[in-house]
Amino acid sequence: MSETGNQPLYAxxxxxLRDLITSGQYAPGSLLPPEPALGNRHHVGHTTVRRALRQLAREGFIETRRGAPARVRPQQGRTPVTLAAGERLTARMPTRLEARRLRIPPGVALLEINHAGGGLTVLRADQHTIAG
Structure with a gap:
């Protein structure tokens, strides 16, 4: 694997890995191969593997624990959300208070929809998908 364009190797x-998870090759609840095996399989170094796994954890695809292989998180059914004209979507990580209040697991982002007429809707990114 080599860098192409503006996309870093870890990305x-x-x-x-995201494609392998979403295609079912790494099923929910299954363990990913250990970091050294991932590095060897994809011809990348340890730091690249760690950064890629950190990205997938932030996106909610995997759970990581020190000293244990990464585990694929169950992907719940996602509710489609369609943006109306003039609405703006922003993705961000929750604050600690929001994560606690909304019971958001580590690594799961929030989606904020700013409505054209004012108002804000906040949704968990692991429970919603943006439709067409």
Whole structure:
């Protein structure tokens, strides 16, 4: 694997692993191969593997624990959300208070929809998808 364009190597590895997870090759609840095996399989170094796994954890695809292989998180059914004309979507990580209040697991982002007429809707990114 080599860097192409503006995309860093870790992001390309994260894309590859994300595709393997979403296609079912790494099923929910299964363990990913250990970091050294991932590095060897994809011809990248340890730091690249760690950064890719950190990205997938932030996106909610995997759970990581020190000293244990990464585990694929169950992907719940996602509710489609369609943006109306003039609405703006922003993704961000929750504050500690929001994470506690909304019971958001580590690594899961929030989606904020700013409505054209004012108002804000906040949704968990692991429970919603943006439709067409």
């Amino acid at each position: 390309r590895l994260a894309d590859t």
